[in-house]
Amino acid sequence: MKVLLRASESRWLAPAAVLAAVLLTLLLTAVPIRLAGANPAAAFERYLVTPLTTFGSLGEVLLTATPLLFTGLAVAIAFRVGYFNIGAEGQFLAGTIAASIPALYLPDLPAPIALPLALAAGAVGGTAWAFLPAWLKRHAGIDEVVTTLLLNPVALLLVQGLLNGPWRNSATGFPDSDRFGAGYDLPRLIEGSRVHAGLLLAVLLVAVTWIVMSATPLGLRLRAAGQSPSAARFSGIRVTSLQWRCALVSGAVAGLGGASQVLGVQHQLTASVSNGYGYTGIVVATLGALAAGGVLLAALLLGTISVGAQNASIVLQLPTQMGAIVSSTLLLAAVGFLAARRYRLALRRRRVR
Amino acid sequence: MDFPILAVLAATFTIATPLVWAGLGAVINERAGILNLGIEGIMYAGAFVGFLTAASTGSLALGLTAAIVAGLAAGALMGLLTVTLGVNQHVAGIGTTLLLIAASEFTNRLLFSSGSQTITVKFDRILSGFFAQYPMTYVAFLLLAPALWWLLRSSGFGLRLRAVGENPEAADAAGIPVARTRYAALMLGSALMAVGGAFLTLSLLGSFTLDIVGGRGWICIALVIFGRWRVWPVVAGALLFGFTDALQLQLAITPFFSAVPNELMIAFPYLVVIAALAIWGRGVRYPGAYLTPYRRA
Structure with missing residues (x-):
């Protein structure tokens, strides 16, 4: 047997690789579920199906997917x-801090001024945290x-x-900030669920990214710079400058995600505000194949x-x-199978050496 | 003011110990051309598996062995992903870290259902005064570092390892098995990372707490660049971090510094490492095949 590079790749191969990755993930994660004394089939139904069946849990899925959309998009860009x-976690946290500044020091601003101000502050905070690297x-x-x-870790220490x-907190003395002024609450989108306007903002950013990437000269240059930096440089694209700008935009998107999370869900700053969203963003971006539409689907999957x-x-x-075991196993299985699809097995005809 | 300089220096070596183990593991990985961002998770798994085994068997030697086995397995997984399949190394590493941390915390929750447990046995410090250090500290500085320095510099394995990290095509042409050498480097390096993690539970704390590694793995990745992939400079970098951390721990209990927020003190060593990287990390030459999978054309 010999491993050879494929000359050409049929269209069904990538979906087949993803399907194989899902099956392998179910197989592998069934073991610890079994060991924990649960029925794997029932558990997978809970993980993948149940959240999508009721109105209430569907709202929770959208709520959970919101920060992942921001961080996933940030990483993908x-x-x-x-x-x-790899610093979306820190940039997200910097965004929560920056958004909290107007929300704590100018608590009485009305919503039409307060929300843009705090969201912009979050984006600036994320950009600032991305600036030094x-x-x-x-x-x-x-x-x-x-x-x-x-x-x-430095950003987390800054929050703490x-x-x-x-x-x-001036009332309880606990290490949580005071509640933000009422003008800083992102409006709810759906009556009876906690889904907030941050989701709308995230989807808008996904759409803008998709348009820029697929339909503008800038997007073409970005894709060229990523796929083959040397070829892009040779054709006159300033790769370093593009990377610099994308790094700052990436930080801004992650910071905006942090702002959306404190303004939409927490309404105060807490040390557990991030919950690893920045790292999960890497999973989202990778499973989404670094494409805007893919990030949308992957964030919904991980939210579920x-x-x-x-x-x-x-x-x-x-x-x-x-849940984290399932999503990280899925990530590794997916990248593994997608890499493997570039090769084919061939029977070795005669020994060369 | 009576500043306990000897105590700070002694603490420097203690704090540097896990960084020496894991950092030298990362040197071995990267010299073979693989960036192993699984390091944070491998240290975490080493800390947890070592603790779990020692707690349930009462044997520290078994605990350490189990940590090493966990490290070898994690190295093999990284090998499968980055060497055999040629996956993007950043993604493979972060995925491995996320998986190992989640798996450790899952098992911890399942078995103990609360955050922190202690083991009744733990490695004791040997000797006294300034020299009162844990055995694994002595092993790290007196045995491991010289041994790896010799291994990379003069042994046949070390030469092959550097060859596949610098120029795998040439190594292959010279008859060196590239994939096998990279697997060996990944497994050896990951085992050292796991021992570094196990030091935290089996020597330093005698207990397992969530977030026990706390970014030490990322520090190691920085130290390797700071030390330009050479054994002794990486050890020196670990001591630099150890010193700043020992200093901040000492200053935190010094009245003069009591007004400085504790979190700023804890963040100080991280900032020192970034500053050190900014000053000495310019124009470094990475291993030739860094981040590059190898497939025969």
Whole structure:
């Protein structure tokens, strides 16, 4: 047997690889579910089907998918031009901090001024957090992977420091901020569910990204820079400058996600505001093939699994971490099978060596 | 003011120990051309599996062995993804980290249902005074670092490993099995990362808590670039981080600094590492085949 590169690839191969990845994920994750004393079939139904069947849980899916849309899109924008921003977590947190500043210090502003102000602040905060790694990459050639990663724990420490210090809750004394002024509540979209206008903003950003990527000269340059930096450079595209701009846009989108989360869901800053959304964003972007539409689908899928995991922990006594096991296994299986589809097996005719 | 400089220096070596184990593991991986961002999760899994085994068997040696086995398995998984399948190494690494952390926390919840447990046995410090350190600290500085320095520099395995990391085509032409060498590097390096994690539970704390690794893996990835993929500079980087961390721990209980928020003090070593990277990380030469999968043309 010998592994050979495929000369051509048939259209059904990529969907088949995804299907194989899903099946392998179900097979592999059935083991720990079994060990935890639950029925795998019942558990998978909880993870993948139950959340989509009732109106209430469907709303929760959309709510959970909202921050993932922002972080997934942020990661996809950066990865697409070959800038490996692993710092969406920190940029998301910086966005929550920045959005909290007007919300805490100017609590009485009316909504038409307060919301744009706080959202813009979130985007600026995310951009600011992305600035240093991007600047170091552009002017000193320092690997962005390491610097963006290292700033994630720093952002969390900054949140904790603010909550233990100046922003400690004035009524309870707990390390949560005060509740924001009423003008800072993102409006609910659907009566009877917690889905908020942040979802609308996220979907709008997905649409804009899709149009820019697929229908503008800028999008063409971005895709070229990501696919083959040397060829793009040769044809006159300024790759470094594109990466620099995408790094900052990526930070802004992640920061906007943080703002949407505090303004739409929490209405105050807490240390657990992120819940790893920045890291999950990498899963979303990858499963979505770094494309805007793919990010939308992947965020909905992971939102479903996450809501299902909450549900299964109550009904089936399966710890919620099972949801993260399912999504990370799915990620590894999907990238594995998608990489494997480029090769074919051939029987070796004669031994060369 | 009476500043306990000896205590700070002693703590420097203790804090640097897991970074030396895991950081040198990362050196071995990256010298073979693979960026292993699974490091954070592998340390986490090493810490948890080591703790779990030691707690249930009462044997520290078994705990350490189990951590090593977990590291080898994680290295094999990274090998399957990055060497055999040629997946994007950033994605494979982050995915592995997410999977291992989730799997460890899942098992922890299932078995103990609360956040933190202690083991009754743990490695004790040996010797006294400044030299009162854990055995794994002595092993890291006196055995592991010289051994890996020799291994990479002079041994046949080290030469093959560097060859597949610099120029896999040439290595292949010279008859070196590229895939097998990279698997070996990944498994060895990941085992060292797992031992670094196990140090936290089996020596330092004697307990397992959530988020026990706390970004130490990412620090190691930075130290490897700072140390330009060489053993002794990486050890020096680990000591630099250890020193700043020991210093902030000491200063945090010094009255003069009591007004400084604790979180700022904790963040200080991270900022020092970024600053060190900004100053000494310019124009570094990465291993030739860094991030590049190899497939015979």
